[in-house]
Amino acid sequence: MKLYFSPGACSLAPHIVLLEAGLPFETEQVDLKTKRTAGGADFIAINPKGYVPALEIDGGLVLSEGPAIVQYLADLAPESNLAPQPGSLGRYKLAEWLNFISTEVHKNFSPLFRPVSEDVKSYARANLQLRLTYLAGALQDNDYLMGGQFSVADVYLFTVLNWAGAVRFELAPWPALTAFQKRIAARPAVQRALRAEGLIKD
Numbered sequence: 001m002k003l004y005f006s007p008g009a010c011s012l013a014p015h016i017v018l019l020e021a022g023l024p025f026e027t028e029q030v031d032l033k034t035k036r037t038a039g040g041a042d043f044i045a046i047n048p049k050g051y052v053p054a055l056e057i058d059g060g061l062v063l064s065e066g067p068a069i070v071q072y073l074a075d076l077a078p079e080s081n082l083a084p085q086p087g088s089l090g091r092y093k094l095a096e097w098l099n100f101i102s103t104e105v106h107k108n109f110s111p112l113f114r115p116v117s118e119d120v121k122s123y124a125r126a127n128l129q130l131r132l133t134y135l136a137g138a139l140q141d142n143d144y145l146m147g148g149q150f151s152v153a154d155v156y157l158f159t160v161l162n163w164a165g166a167v168r169f170e171l172a173p174w175p176a177l178t179a180f181q182k183r184i185a186a187r188p189a190v191q192r193a194l195r196a197e198g199l200i201k202d
Contacts, residue, residue, distance in 0.1 A: 001025045004046060004054040006032050007197040008166075010106065011053035013159040014069045015197065017152055019189035021077035027196070067098040070152035082152050090146065097145050097153040104131045106160045112167035128169065136174040143183060150187075158184040 003018060005011035005027055018025045029038040030052055037043050047054035047064050055063045055072070063069055071094075074083035084090030108131065111124040135157070138145060145153045161181055164171050171178050184190055194200045 001058065002056040003027045004030050004037065004043065004052055004056070005197065006030050006052050008162070008199055009052050010066050010156075010159055012162070012193060012197060012199075013066050013152070013156045014053050014055060014073060016155045016159070016190050016193045017070045017073045017082060019192050020082060020155070020187075021073055021080045023073060023077055066156060067095075067102055070156060071095075071098070074152050081149065082155075084146075084151075094146065094151055094153055097151075098156060100131075101153065101156050101160060105135070105157070109160055109163050109167065109169075112169065113163075125169065132171070132174050132177060136176040139176040139180050143180075154180075154184055155190075158190070 001018075001023065003011065003014055003025055005015055006029065009032070015027065028041075030036070030043050031038075032051065035043045035050055037046070043054075044050055046056070047062055049064055053064065053066050053069055055069045057063060063072060071083055074080065075086065078085075083094055105128070108124045108127045111120050135145075142148070144150050145157065158181060161171065161177060163169075171181070185194075191200070
């Protein structure tokens with residue numbers, strides 16, 4: 001398998017999951033401005049959507065969209081316990097979290113990276129405050145979103161909350177979230193992924 005990624009982007013989530021699951025893979029960095037890969041390939045020909053992550057599976061099939069990719073990877077390594085069993089109620093709860101993170105957290109961070117009006121950014125910040133308050137409540141008495149079990153949803157949430165510093169969005173008002181970030185960041189697979197993408201230095 002090959003993961004197409006851009007350092008620190010949402011492709012960090014499947015990168016971490018690949019390491020957590022102990023699956024064999026290779027990576028290729030993508031320049032999201034030029035849409036070229038580090039190897040010189042046209043990324044649009046690989047993923048016509050033009051953004052990461054994209055996972056090239058053996059046989060040439062390319063899977064895109066982070067929430068789909070992380071579930072696929074978790075199912076390849078069920079012994080890693082990164083997702084509840086398909087068809088179980090827990091699996092639908094996981095899907096609920098992945099959808100919430102994707103539509104309510106990830107997408108509200110996006111305008112803060114772009115040259116949009118301050119009104120748009122203010123609206124996104126207000127939405128984030130509401131959503132993060134909800135998340136902090138869910139994590140107040142739990143280590144992970146699924147309770148006591150670490151899952152791919154935690155990896156995705158860690159990835160998007162990691163953007164807060166880059167856009168000067170302070171997480172301090174939500175101690176449960178800052179504690180969550182520290183807890184996930186301490187995991188060996190997370191450290192390996194962050195180093196591999198150049199996000200932390202030894």
